[in-house]
Structures are given as structure tokens and as C-alpha cells.
Amino acid sequence: MADPAARLSDTNIARPRHVAIIMDGNGRWAVNKGWPRLVGHRRGAERVKQLVRACPDLGVNWLTLYAFSTENWKRTTEEVLGLMAIFARYIEREADGLAAEGVRMRFIGARERLDARLQRLMAGIEARTAGNTRLNLTVAINYGGRDEISRAAQRLAQRVARGEVTNPTEADFAACLDTAGHPDPDLVIRTSGETRTSNFLPFQAAYSEYEFTETLWPDFTPEHLAEILDRFSMRDRRFGSA
Template identity: 45%
Template sequence: MALYSEEKICSLGLVKEALPKHVAIIMDGNGRWATAKNLPRSAGHRAGTDRLRGIIRLTSDLGIDSLTLYAFSTENKKRPADEVATLMSLLIEYFTKEIDELNENRVRIRIIGAYDEFSAPVRAAIENAMKRTETNTGLNLNIALNYGSRAEIVRAANLAMQQALRDGKNEITAEMLEQNLYTYGRPEVDLLIRTSGEQRLSNFLLYQVSYSEFLFPEEFWPDFSDEAYLASLRAYQNRSRRFGGVEENA
């Protein structure tokens, strides 16, 4: 699918040059969506997985560089075994069924988190998806699986310290730490969205969102439509990002 033209982006109420380069989304509310409809939680997770297709396609069409999705946290492993099994099954299904369209749209998949702790079938599906898309040059899609930001920072610090010791140094720099984060090589996160109205980070990209804009739309993730996403992008473009400084006319 071709990128939207500047005219098309303008017709959506957006300015191409002011779009975020990196959007991160905490996809929250699948279970509550299902409960509100008297459906099992598994139905909510399936509906949430279905919603991925539209959001990824729209992000790609807009020409945004990177999209990072919080799909499964280290804390999610504490959920009931049948719910975790459903989530793992949906992961395999997603990577199997969606890989052709992702490839057609030149999406490159990177998994962030300790996915090596998953079962062999899940790992195989993940690794196949990454391998098949590794040379794509479109949207960089980072999917956080078995991810926790505190663990990521500790891991990065340990790797940076090992590097420092090899170089005969006894301290690390911010640059060395950042080089060992899962998201290294991607733009800084400009916009973090958490659906369902909850206003917390839940151990997601704590280092990377230091200067991000936060938005907390009320929709549960399965109801987070393309228009709701566009509304969030418009709201982002109306923000004044000062990065600790002051506005020139202030």
C-alpha cells in the first residue's frame, strides 16, 4: 500500500511534517471490553488482535517511522493459565496469518522483551516473522512481548558495564546504556497512547518516554478506531513540546 500523499494527510486534519516519528501504544482494555458485552475475556483478546491490522496499516500509510506496541508484559504471566494460553495461541495465529500483508506493506518486525522464555511454537512463529520482514524498509513495528522496562534497563546497564570493563573503564555513559536498549536505532518516542482511560505506564518504556507526550483516550483497545487514532495524532500536533525549555514567545 502506497504512503499517503501530503494532500491526503492534510485532509485528515494532520500536518505531515508534524507527525510523530515514533508512537508507542499500551493496548489496554480487552478484558473490560469483553465483560461489558458479557463475553469471555478471550473474545476481548481476539477483538484486540483484530484491531491491530487497522492501526498498523494506518501508521504505515501515514509514513510514521516506528510503532511500538505493548502486547504482553512480564506481569501478564501471572494471569490465569487458560488466559495466558489463549494469548499465546493468538500470537501464533497473528504472526502466521498477518505476515503476508505486513510484508506487502514493507513492515519490519522487531520483538522487544525476553521472548526466549516462551514455548518453542511461539518462539518459532516470532522468529519466522522477524526473519521474513528483516529487509523491509517501511514501518518499524516493535512488539513488546514478555517485556518489562525495569528489566530492560537493568539488562542494558549490565551489558554497558561489561563493555566498559572490556574497555578498561569503571563507569558507563547514557549513550552506552541507550545502545543496549531494545529500541536502539529507532527515533525517540514522541507520543505514548494508553487506551481505556487508565493513566499509568505499567512498566513500559520508562527510559524511552522521558520527553514523550502522553494521551489517555477513553476507548477500550478493541474500540480504538482509526478515527480515534487520528484524533490522538491531531491532539499530539496541538501540543507544545518544550523538552524542558520555554517557548520563544513565553
């Protein structure tokens, strides 16, 4: 297959600035091969590395990944602990590379429930990469859209009570979300054939385009992403104007 970055040669093609992905299908990918589910999660983390490196060349400036939802705590203790270990290992192993490649890494979600060591690693890489601008990588861990909206409403109510805000607006509310300062996603992708949005960025994705693909996340390549970006460029985004 041709180099996906070659598609950028046509400067007239509309490209999404911000792509958000629901990374689904790791466990099924592993089970289909007769392997433990955690093998699929580890392979999924390797896929993240490839997509992060590919995004700048594909014209994507912001990438937001749904890694662990507020509902994922219902999974087995073994799987949850394994996932947390994978997150920590990714941060430790990729910190130097992300910093060198100009990637700014941030996290959204209620991190207070996470292991203290993981929280320290998250804060550390956020601080280390804060000045980078080539790609803005946001990872949602212990994230749920309804939970985020609830927490944002509490923050806004506190600001109103302190007299910092009067007659609050939509912009005031958005400033209290985990994603304050981030552009809304232009495109939301979900892998694995499921067609639910699963409580992911419900406020921010109100006008996003959606793409659902049958491909399981461990098999989702930069070439798959490039093809979806091509289809995005054919969409007529009117935002209610016609």
C-alpha cells in the same frame, strides 16, 4: 467520518514519527458484553491489523505496541495460554501481508520465557521483514521497563569489563536496551481510561507526550488515532528549553 489520511494535506502540521500504544481494555470489552476475556483479545488483534495498515497513511513511521508485560504472567493459565496462541496465530496469518506492505516487525522483551515455537515464529518474521522500511512495527512481549533496564545494565557492565567501553555514557546505555537503534517515542497512548504508564518504555519515553483515552482497545479505530495525532500537533514540545 472523513478519511483520517486526509489530515496529512497540511505539511506544516507536526506529526509524531514514533507512536507507542499501551493496548488496554480487551478483557473488559469482552466481559462488558458477557463474553470470555479471550474474545476481547482476539478482537484486539484484529484492531492491531487495522492500525498497522493505517499508520503509514497517517505519517507514522514507527509503531510500538505493548502486548504482554512481565506482570501479565499473573493472569490465569487459560488466559496466558490463549494470549500466546493469539500471538502465534497473528504472526502466521499476517506474515505475508506484513511483508508485502513493507512492514518491518520486531519484538522487544525477554523472549526466553516464551514457548519455543513462538520464539521461532518471532525470529522468522523478524528475518523475513528485516529489509522493509514503510513501517517499523515493534511488539513488546514479556516486556517490563525495569526488567529491560536491568538487563541493559548487565550488558553494559559486561562491555566495560571486556574493555569495549570506558567512561560509559547515556548513549552507551541506550545501545544496550532492547530498543537499540529505535527512535524514542514522540507520543505514548494508553486506551481504556487507565492513567498509569505500567512500566512501559520508562527510559525511552522520558520526553514523550502522553494521551490517555477512555476508549477500550477493541473499539480504538484509525479515526481515534488520527484525532489524537491532531491534538499532538497542537502541543508545544520545548524539551526543557523554555
